[in-house]
Amino acid sequence: MKRVLTGNYAAAYGATAAKVNVVAAYPITPQTTIVEILSEIVANGELNAEFIKVESEHSALAACIGAQSAGARTYTATSSQGLALMHELIHWTARARLPIVMTNVNRALGPGWSIWADATDSVSQRDTGWMQVYCENNQEVYDTTLMAYKISEHADILLPTLVNLDAFFLSHTSQVVDMIDQDRVDAFLPTYAPEYKLDIDNPRSFGSLTSPDHYYEFSYKMHKAHEAAKQIIPEVHAQFAKEFGREYGMTESYRCDDAEYLLVTYGTIAGTTMDAVDRMRDKGIKAGALKIRYFRPFPSEEVRSILKNAIKVGVIDRMISFGHEGAFFTETKAAMYGETVPLYGFIAGLGGRDVSIKDIESMVDKMQAEDPSNLIWIGVKE
Amino acid sequence: MSAETKKVRLTLPENEVMSPGHLACQGCGASMAMRYALKALGRKTILSVPACCWAVIDGPFPYSAVGVPLQQSAFEAAAATASGITNALKSLGKDDITTLAWAGDGGTFDIGLQALSGAVERNENMIYVVYDNEAYMNTGIQRSSSTPHGAWTTTTPVKHYRKGQKKNIMEIIVAHHIPYCATANIAYPEDFIKKLQKAKSIKGAKFIHLFAPCPTGWKHGPDKTVKIARLATETNTFPIYEVENGVYKINKKIKNVKPVAEYLRAQGRFRHLPEDELEYIQSMVNKSYKRLEKLEAAFGESA
Amino acid sequence: MTKKDDQKPIVFEGASDMPPMSASQGSMSVNKTASWRSIRPIIHEEKCKSCMICWKFCPEPAIFPTSPPTINYDYCKGCGICIEECPFDAITSEKEGK
Numbered sequence: 001m002k003r004v005l006t007g008n009y010a011a012a013y014g015a016t017a018a019k020v021n022v023v024a025a026y027p028i029t030p031q032t033t034i035v036e037i038l039s040e041i042v043a044n045g046e047l048n049a050e051f052i053k054v055e056s057e058h059s060a061l062a063a064c065i066g067a068q069s070a071g072a073r074t075y076t077a078t079s080s081q082g083l084a085l086m087h088e089l090i091h092w093t094a095r096a097r098l099p100i101v102m103t104n105v106n107r108a109l110g111p112g113w114s115i116w117a118d119a120t121d122s123v124s125q126r127d128t129g130w131m132q133v134y135c136e137n138n139q140e141v142y143d144t145t146l147m148a149y150k151i152s153e154h155a156d157i158l159l160p161t162l163v164n165l166d167a168f169f170l171s172h173t174s175q176v177v178d179m180i181d182q183d184r185v186d187a188f189l190p191t192y193a194p195e196y197k198l199d200i201d202n203p204r205s206f207g208s209l210t211s212p213d214h215y216y217e218f219s220y221k222m223h224k225a226h227e228a229a230k231q232i233i234p235e236v237h238a239q240f241a242k243e244f245g246r247e248y249g250m251t252e253s254y255r256c257d258d259a260e261y262l263l264v265t266y267g268t269i270a271g272t273t274m275d276a277v278d279r280m281r282d283k284g285i286k287a288g289a290l291k292i293r294y295f296r297p298f299p300s301e302e303v304r305s306i307l308k309n310a311i312k313v314g315v316i317d318r319m320i321s322f323g324h325e326g327a328f329f330t331e332t333k334a335a336m337y338g339e340t341v342p343l344y345g346f347i348a349g350l351g352g353r354d355v356s357i358k359d360i361e362s363m364v365d366k367m368q369a370e371d372p373s374n375l376i377w378i379g380v381k382e
Numbered sequence: 383m384s385a386e387t388k389k390v391r392l393t394l395p396e397n398e399v400m401s402p403g404h405l406a407c408q409g410c411g412a413s414m415a416m417r418y419a420l421k422a423l424g425r426k427t428i429l430s431v432p433a434c435c436w437a438v439i440d441g442p443f444p445y446s447a448v449g450v451p452l453q454q455s456a457f458e459a460a461a462a463t464a465s466g467i468t469n470a471l472k473s474l475g476k477d478d479i480t481t482l483a484w485a486g487d488g489g490t491f492d493i494g495l496q497a498l499s500g501a502v503e504r505n506e507n508m509i510y511v512v513y514d515n516e517a518y519m520n521t522g523i524q525r526s527s528s529t530p531h532g533a534w535t536t537t538t539p540v541k542h543y544r545k546g547q548k549k550n551i552m553e554i555i556v557a558h559h560i561p562y563c564a565t566a567n568i569a570y571p572e573d574f575i576k577k578l579q580k581a582k583s584i585k586g587a588k589f590i591h592l593f594a595p596c597p598t599g600w601k602h603g604p605d606k607t608v609k610i611a612r613l614a615t616e617t618n619t620f621p622i623y624e625v626e627n628g629v630y631k632i633n634k635k636i637k638n639v640k641p642v643a644e645y646l647r648a649q650g651r652f653r654h655l656p657e658d659e660l661e662y663i664q665s666m667v668n669k670s671y672k673r674l675e676k677l678e679a680a681f682g683e684s685a
Numbered sequence: 686m687t688k689k690d691d692q693k694p695i696v697f698e699g700a701s702d703m704p705p706m707s708a709s710q711g712s713m714s715v716n717k718t719a720s721w722r723s724i725r726p727i728i729h730e731e732k733c734k735s736c737m738i739c740w741k742f743c744p745e746p747a748i749f750p751t752s753p754p755t756i757n758y759d760y761c762k763g764c765g766i767c768i769e770e771c772p773f774d775a776i777t778s779e780k781e782g783k
Contacts, residue, residue, distance in 0.1 A: 021473040024466060050469040055500030059462035062455060062497065066430060066466025069453050072473055074466070088456050097706040158705050196708050198428050198451035198467065200479060205446035205709040207454030214443050217700040218707060225705070390735045390752045402745040402760035403716035409764035413744040440713070444695045444704075447713035571741060597764075605765030608742050 005177045007170030008033040010138040011077060011103040011163065013177075014145025016047045017185045018101070021072035021192075024052040024063035029115045030171045031079040031105045038075075057082035061089040061102075068098040069206060071199075073149065073192040076100070079167065080107035080121045087125065093160045094129025094222065096207060097196070099152030100160040101145060106134075106267065106318075107167040108351040116352020117166040119267065119319040123295070123327045129222050131161040131229060132295040134266040138175040141165050143246055144293075146180070150189050151236050156228045166318075167352065169268040180244055188243055226297040233294065250299040252291040255281065256306055259288025261364045264307070264332050265316035266292045269348065269355050273316065276360035287364060292328060300335035307336060312367045314344040316360075316378075325375050344370070348378040355379075393572050395421040404447035406439045409604025411568045411594030411611060412486075413439055415513045416448065418571045419482065422578035423509075425450055427480045428471075430464035432494060433457035434486035435520045435596075436513075458493040460485040461501035464508045472507070480582055481508040487528035488518045491549050502558040502587040509581045509588045512551065515596035523599040530619075531666065532659050533651045535599070540654040547666060552591050556625050560587040564624035564633075567593040569611035573622060573633060593620045601650020613645040618671040623678070630678040642667050714760075718745070722763030724778040728753055732775035739767035739776060 005013065012034045015023070023042065027035045042051045052067075054060045057078050064074040078086060083104055093100050108118035122132060133148065135141045141163065148161035165171060180188075198206070210218065233250055241247045254274045256262060261280075263273050270291035280287040290306055292299070307313050313336070317326020324330065329345035336343060344367050349355040359378050366376055399420035406413035412435050420427065429452040431437055437454055440447050455463035464483035471479050483501075485494055490512035498510065517535045518524040525535040527549040538544040556563050561584050566574035574592065581588035595611050597604040614620040615634060619642055622634040642664045646652040655663075679685060695711045697703045704710075728739070733753040740748045747760040748767065753775075756767075768776045 022466065022469050024469075048473075050473045052465055052469050052506075053504065054462060054465070055496060055503070058458065059465070059497045059500055062459035062462035063466035063469070065455065065459075066453060066463035066468075067470035067473075068466070070428065070467045070470035070474070072466075072470035074470075089459065092456055095706065196704060196706065198453055200426050200428070200451060202710075203425075203446075203449060203451040205440055205448065205452040205454070206706065208440060208443040208446065208707050208709040209438055210443045210707045214697070214703065214707070217697075217703055218705075220700050221703065221705055224700075390737055390750055390754075392737055392740070392750055394741055396750060398746055400746070401712050401714040402747050402757065403713035403718055404745070405713075405716075406744060408721065408762045409766055410744055414742065417744065417746055441709065441716065443707045444697075444709045445711040445713045445715060446709040449712075603765065605769040607744075607764075608766055608770055 001179045002176055003179055004174045005138055006033065006172055006174050007138045007141050007165045008105070008172070009037055010142040010177050011145055011165065012037045012041065013179060014142045015075040016041050017180060017182065018073065018146055018149045018189055019047070020049055020075040022050050022052065022064070022067035022074045023076065024054050024060045024067065024074065025076045025078070026054050026057045026060045026082060028079050028082040030107060030167045031077050034077040034103060057085045058089060061086045061093065064100050065089060065093055065096060065098060068100050069096065069198050071194060071197040074100050077103035079105040080109055083121045083125065084109060090125050090128045090130060095218070097158040098160060099158055101148045101152060102160065102162050103145065104162050104164045105167050105171045106164050114351045115167060117169055117318060117349065118351050122162055122164050123319050125162065126296065126327065129159060130296060131159055132164065133161065133293050134164045134295060135170065136268060136270045136291060138170060138177050139246070141170065142177050142179065143240065143248065146185065146189060147236055147240055151229065151233055153192060154232050155195070157225050157232060159225050159229065164267065166268045184243065230297050230299065248293065250294040251302050251306065252293060253306055254289040254291065256288035256290060258286060260286040260311040261367060262288045262290060262307055262310040262313045263316060263360065263363065264290045264292060264313060264328065266295070266328060267318060269316055269318060272355055272357060273360050276357040279357060280361060280364060285364060295328070298331050303332060303335045304339065307341060308339045310341055312342050312344065314346055314363050314367050316346045316348050316363065318349045320347050320350065342372040344372050345375045346378055347375065353379065394418065394575060397421060397424070399425055399449040401447050401449060404439050405441055407598045407604070409597045409607040411515060411596060411607050412436060412513045414568045415592055415594045418574050419511060419578060420448065420450065422575040423480050423482060423582060426478060427482050428467050429453065430455055430460050430467055430481065430483045432460035432485050432489040433520065434489050436484060438520060457489055458497055460489055460494055460497070461510060462497040464510070465501045465504070465506045468506055468508045483508055483510040485512055486519070487512060487514045487516060488526045491528045491551050492526050499558065502555055502560050502589060505560060505586040507585055509578065509590065511590045511592055513592045513594040515594050515599060516548065517599050519596045519599045532655045532663055534654060543654065555589045560589060562588040562626050565591045565620065565622055567611050567615050567620060567622060569608050569615065570622065577624065602648060606648065610645065610648050613640065613648060616640045617642045617645045617667065619645055619667050621671060621674055623674060628681060629683055630681045631683060632674065632678050717759045718762050719759050722761060722781050724763045724765060725781045726756060726761065726763070726765065726767050726776050727779055728756060729775050729777065732773050734773055736772065738770050738772065742766050742770050
């Protein structure tokens with residue numbers, strides 16, 4: 001069934017289709033409409049779930065941890081300051097190996113107060129052990145939410161997923177979304193039946209004091225699960241494509257095959273970049289775009305194989321790791337270790353600043369002219 | 383085993399859900415507390431335990447002492463985690479399992495107060511027990527907002543001992559209008575168990591403020607735990623009462639109230655206090671107890 | 686009996702046979718705390734009235750509710766609460782290792 005939905009509604013309906021048992025969330029702009037619509041969906045019986053109207057984001061994720069441990073499929077959503085407040089429990093979720101799915105509406109952090117798009121919030125959670133996906137449109141938000149449960153709950157993975165969408169550009173923008181019939185979702189995503197849970201018939205203590213004799217191995221197992229995810233994610237994508245006809249990858253290449261100038265990016269900027277690529281191609285510039293969907297696990301091999309034949313590569317980040325560079329730029333460079341292609345780092349669109357097709361085209365101009373050792377700030381008024 | 387064993391009369395349920403071998407200090411009030419709680423609630427119980435002594439007492443991976451499922455949680459998250467557990471049980475149709483949040487005074491009076499307030503305001507179906515040992519004992523005896531006036535801790539050294547009264551957590555929780563709040567004391571396990579069983583039978587949020595001495599932090603012999611706990615109630619320092627649907631009832635009215643000095647002088651943490659401080663503490667205890675009596679008179683069964 | 690009551694030590698060869706998360710399934714009863722003890726409580730049958738107060742207040746628990754009660758010396762940490770609380774002075778302490 002096709003419906004016109006905002007990105008936030010697409011996320012909420014994705015969680016609804018996943019038949020989550022427990023929702024715990026706290027409102028924050030621009031995530032608020034997710035909480036509102038889910039309240040309605042639960043109240044009108046469309047979703048048979050308990051919605052815990054917690055008093056903070058910290059408690060939202062703590063409640064999800066408790067509920068998921070007790071054998072429920074759970075969902076939460078937040079943004080920016082809320083995600084930052086959850087930080088302690090973001091680590092906890094992953095180390096507890098709980099396949100919780102959370103929507104994060106990418107928003108800048110204060111001060112000064114900014115409710116607009118910026119990926120600093122989610123990138124700051126990079127080392128927590130969560131899988132992270134960045135979406136470009138509302139259909140992708142809906143589909144990714146559904147697939148995230150299947151991937152997270154896979155017995156060889158058992159890791160939570162953060163599904164990211166840009167503030168306002170997606171969260172409050174309506175697009176046509178093809179929603180999948182419930183019986184077909186149910187066939188794709190069976191009832192959650194975890195092996196490890198709070199069970200009175202097989203009581204375990206979860207999160208016990210752990211000595212260096214075991215902590216190290218738990219960390220190793222988490223990393224191994226991320227490595228396994230790199231194999232399993234494409235399998236789930238393939239199954240999804242087979243069932244529902246929409247194809248996804250850990251990355252998505254656009255006119256990359258013969259591209260000389262390749263631009264790497266994520267989120268809504270990826271869509272703009274693809275439009276810019278078309279424009280540049282019309283002008284005779286062999287440009288291409290690589291959209292990164294999965295930031296964790298990072299698809300290094302895939303990125304490298306796509307980028308290695310380019311003449312120059314630029315990476316556009318809607319965030320800055322102060323004192324260094326954009327995080328996706330860092331990861332891309334690391335993936336390209338040993339290759340000779342020069343890489344350029346671009347900072348763009350922080351705090352919701354618009355990134356235009358012209359801005360993207362200017363990046364290719366700069367790649368032709370500038371020294372790759374400089375970090376290039378697009379549109380900054382110095 | 384004795385050669386001849388005959389049936390004896392026990393005042394507590396005989397079942398032991400908690401196992402020995404746990405890591406509590408000698409004479410730990412909190413370990414007695416858990417033993418009683420699991421006797422009262424049985425194996426159909428799920429525990430939510432934040433950072434506190436019990437995060438360690440339960441034992442290191444891959445062992446546990448409690449015999450029931452237990453979810454450790456972040457320091458401030460006991461009530462929120464328990465909210466998740468109880469809602470999951472409801473959603474999955476397992477309403478016959480009791481969710482028990484089990485936190486120390488640090489995780490309740492201080493860092494966990496927000497999550498606790500949220501959970502009881504939502505009237506989550508759970509029992510929350512704070513085992514109050516009046517300081518951050520797991521990190522090595524630092525003051526909390528439950529540390530009483532005059533006490534030494536490692537962050538309130540004798541030259542700068544704790545000034546001010548401990549927070550009245552009961553009144554804070556009572557103000558949330560939940561169906562059941564009670565105090566209890568490890569010196570009176572029958573009363574504690576009765577209250578837990580009552581709490582179990584009530585739907586919604588239940589709160590028990592349990593007095594549990596810490597020999598290590600209070601500087602008394604491990605053999606004196608019960609004696610000192612009893613003195614706390616016998617001196618009216620820690621009265622035993624309950625508030626059921628807003629109705630106050632003092633469960634133990636002490637006939638011959640002992641001087642507070644007797645309680646204070648039994649503990650090393652108050653050794654430095656001069657006489658005038660003992661008098662001051664006595665006056666505060668009298669005042670607090672009078673206040674409680676007035677509450678009972680105004681909002682008790684006969685009111 | 687639940688698995689938490691198993692008294693066998695659990696040994697892992699490595700990551701491959703460990704659970705994915707810190708999920709504890711063994712019983713702490715593998716941990717015999719007798720070595721913590723510096724004093725040993727002794728119950729004197731002739732004075733004992735089997736009131737079970739010692740059993741009631743044992744924090745481990747390391748006292749069986751028999752008549753008279755029996756101390757489980759594998760776990761007794763020697764806190765002395767039973768000695769202090771006994772109303773009949775039926776429990777005395779002995780220095781451990783005497």
